[in-house]
Amino acid sequence: MMKIALGNDHRGVPVKQRVIALLKELGHEVLDLGTNSPASVDYPDYAVAVAEAVARGEADRGILICGTGHGMCIAANKVAGIRATNCRDVIDAELSRRHNNANVLCLSADLVGEEMSEKMIRVWLTTEFEGGRHARRTEKISAYERCHMKTEGHC
Incomplete structure (x- = not known):
């Protein structure tokens, strides 16, 4: 089975608990990178934490949850090596893996x-x-990242 890094903003807290239960039921290990509070937080902090965990090999894949999934997806895709996808249905999810080798799944807490x-x-x-x-x-895409993106170090 896989190790899945999981992150969310305040709007994703209720959904995250169900996702954790599902992942454990399926036999996966969960790396919960927060938040666990309904207090307002900034989604890029959690998106980047999950994306970096996947990019560094600390997790096999990542799942991010926010209100629409869009913000998390945009932020995660700033990390070199990440192919985050925002899915709304099963066909999106399947094709993101089959055709794009997506390694981070972004979910909407409000719309799905x-x-x-x-x-x-x-x-x-x-x-x-x-x-x-x-x-x-x-x-x-990977070649572009190697040429144009900083791949190590933090600001």
């Missing part, structure tokens, strides 16, 4: 129901990357 979120997580965790022409495409 509990049942759909669970289905997406199950599919996203079990779908393999197809490689082939898709590997060529993701390698172009």
Whole structure:
């Protein structure tokens, strides 16, 4: 099984508890990087923490939760080596893995129901990357990162 880094803002706290239960039920290890409080926080802090854990190999994949999933996705994708995806249905989740080798799943706490979120997580965790022409495409993204992004150190 995998080690999954999990992060959320204040709007994702209730959803996170269900996600943790599902991941443990599926046999995965959870690295909970917060928040656990309903007090307002800044989503980039948690998105970057999860993305860096995945990029450094401390977790196999990451899951982020905020109101829409958009902010977390934007912030996580600033970390070199991260291919974060914001999914709304099972097809999104499947194709993000098969075609894009997404390593961080961003979920909406407000716009996607509990049942759909669970289905997406199950599919996203079990779908393999197809490689082939898709590997060529993701390698172009990685090559750009190597040339243009700072890959170590913190501000």
